[in-house]
Amino acid sequence: MIRWLLRWGCLFVLLLGGGGAAFAQLIQVQYFLPGPYRETDRHKLVLQNTSARTVDLSGWLVVTRDYSALIPPGTRLRPGQTYHLAKVDAGGADRPDLVLSQHPGFLIRLYIKQEDGNFAAVFDRNRRFVSGFYYAPRAAVEFLPTRGSLVLPDGSELPYLAPPETHPNWRYFPASDDPAIAFERQGRTWQVVPARGLGRQSTEQIFQQLTARFQKGIVTLKWRFEVENPYPLFILARGKSDEPLQTLDSLIQPRDPLNPQEYVYYDSEVEPEAEYRYRLSYVDPFGQVIRSKLLPVETVNLPVSFRLEVLPPTQPNEAFSVQFYSAFSQEVKLQLYDHRWRELAVLHRNWVEANSQHLLRLTRNLGQGDYTVVATTETGRYLQRFHVQP
Numbered sequence: 241m242i243r244w245l246l247r248w249g250c251l252f253v254l255l256l257g258g259g260g261a262a263f264a265q266l267i268q269v270q271y272f273l274p275g276p277y278r279e280t281d282r283h284k285l286v287l288q289n290t291s292a293r294t295v296d297l298s299g300w301l302v303v304t305r306d307y308s309a310l311i312p313p314g315t316r317l318r319p320g321q322t323y324h325l326a327k328v329d330a331g332g333a334d335r336p337d338l339v340l341s342q343h344p345g346f347l348i349r350l351y352i353k354q355e356d357g358n359f360a361a362v363f364d365r366n367r368r369f370v371s372g373f374y375y376a377p378r379a380a381v382e383f384l385p386t387r388g389s390l391v392l393p394d395g396s397e398l399p400y401l402a403p404p405e406t407h408p409n410w411r412y413f414p415a416s417d418d419p420a421i422a423f424e425r426q427g428r429t430w431q432v433v434p435a436r437g438l439g440r441q442s443t444e445q446i447f448q449q450l451t452a453r454f455q456k457g458i459v460t461l462k463w464r465f466e467v468e469n470p471y472p473l474f475i476l477a478r479g480k481s482d483e484p485l486q487t488l489d490s491l492i493q494p495r496d497p498l499n500p501q502e503y504v505y506y507d508s509e510v511e512p513e514a515e516y517r518y519r520l521s522y523v524d525p526f527g528q529v530i531r532s533k534l535l536p537v538e539t540v541n542l543p544v545s546f547r548l549e550v551l552p553p554t555q556p557n558e559a560f561s562v563q564f565y566s567a568f569s570q571e572v573k574l575q576l577y578d579h580r581w582r583e584l585a586v587l588h589r590n591w592v593e594a595n596s597q598h599l600l601r602l603t604r605n606l607g608q609g610d611y612t613v614v615a616t617t618e619t620g621r622y623l624q625r626f627h628v629q630p
Contacts, residue, residue: 266291267300267362269373269411270322273422273435274304274358282435284336284422285325285360289317297323299365301390301400303349305358305383308390310345310398312338347390356416357381367400373430374405375413375423381405451569451594452518452535455545455619459507459537461518462618473523476505481515481536488518514539542567548615552626557605562587562613562624569594570618579610587613 271286285302289295297315301308302325309325315337317323326336340346357376361384364370374384384405389397405412413423413430422435450463465472473492479485491505510516516539520532545568551561566572574588588600608630615622 267295267297267317268371268425269360269362271422271424272358272360272373274306274417283327283340287317287323287325287362288425289319289321292319294318300370301363301367301398303359303361303363303385303388303390303400303402305349307340307349308347308388308400309338309340309343310390310392312343312345345390345392349388355381355383357383358417359384361385361402363400363402367398369400369402369407369409371409371411372402373411373413373423373425375415377414377416379405379412379414384410450520450532450535452537453568453594453619454510454537454539455541457508457510457512457539459510459516459518459539461505461507461520461535463503463520463532465503465522474503475521475523475529477519477521478507479517481517485517485519510539512539545619546615546617546622548613548622548624550613550624550626552611553606553628556607556628556630559601559603560606560626561599561601563597563599564615565597566592566617567595568617568619573616574600575614575616576604577612577614581612584611 266289268288268290269285270288271284273282273284283306285304287297287302295317297311297317298313300311300315302311303309311323315323323338324336325338325340327340329335329339355376357374359372359374361372362370372384374381376383385400385402386404387399387401389399391397403410411425411430413432415421415423415432420435421432424431424433450461452459452461454460461476473490475490476488477485478488488507489505507518516537518535518537522530544565547565549563551563553560562574564572564574569592571591572588573586575586576584578584585604587602588598592598606628608628610625610627613624613626615624
């Protein structure tokens with residue numbers, strides 16, 4: 241009889257141990273919008289109690305690739321209830337229960353990103369691994385937290401250990417980094433879903449620095465694309481000013497490892513002295529189409545595409561001016577060199593709009609001698625030499 245009481249008494253303690261091991265596997269990551277935390281405010285993580293009992297999460301630990309956070313005392317989840325963590329409180333109906341940027345039990349984890357992917361892991365108050373979710377192009381990864389610690393404001397540390405990705409409490413989904421998507425648990429499976437809060441303004445920001453220009457019989461379209469999809473699908477449409485747009489090409493453009501967010505397309509099938517309109521569209525992983533603005537292009541060779549002029553100082557150690565004109569929207573870099581072609585300064589490096597005139601007044605002190613200003617643009621390099629009198 242005593243042996244029977246001891247056996248069932250130990251089981252009773254395990255079941256009622258403050259939301260410990262018995263409920264460990266029943267606290268799951270329900271939604272994960274990865275971030276990255278240091279570069280965006282859109283990070284979100286939702287935990288859910290999938291058990292039939294209330295679970296006390298006081299002192300539990302949440303760890304992602306970007307941070308670790310201690311759940312505050314008094315946090316209890318009823319059956320089916322969710323707990324929302326977010327970097328900031330953006331207001332509205334979907335307000336977080338824990339704002340990470342205002343939480344003292346929070347630590348940013350610094351790492352060198354050598355492979356796509358992220359994870360969210362949950363540990364109980366005894367630092368035992370509860371459950372976790374991770375995504376990556378391949379299931380075998382190096383970035384899961386085999387060990388680590390959370391440093392609290394008083395200097396104490398909370399160490400934790402996590403099993404490898406082969407552990408049954410890890411859930412894996414094959415995917416690459418893409419700020420347009422999030423991950424949601426639906427039943428026992430995970431699905432890719434559109435990221436919450438990705439409104440119209442965010443989709444318009446996906447295409448950056450989209451330009452089209454005509455030179456030497458070819459229309460060049462160039463754009464930066466902020467979605468980290470390794471093989472994005474683009475659809476390019478074109479039409480004359482008095483005609484409807486028609487699909488010109490469908491492009492699956494692999495990312496350039498040197499410039500992973502820059503893309504270029506050349507259209508030589510154009511008539512001279514005509515006006516065209518172009519529109520670029522991106523098909524996201526859900527089949528939704530995100531369209532750019534219309535880009536008008538006239539197939540006329542401009543007499544001047546870029547002009548550079550230096551107004552030198554009349555005497556040493558006096559301010560001087562540089563002015564330039566750009567017929568195209570492009571990035572312009574201005575550098576100052578001495579007579580031995582040693583770079584003295586970068587005078588300008590920025591994006592400029594088409595048909596724009598710019599004047600730079602520079603207060604850098606220049607002694608007597610010969611100097612050169614070099615303008616580097618997408619259409620060529622331009623030099624302007626000048627001399628400073630004694």
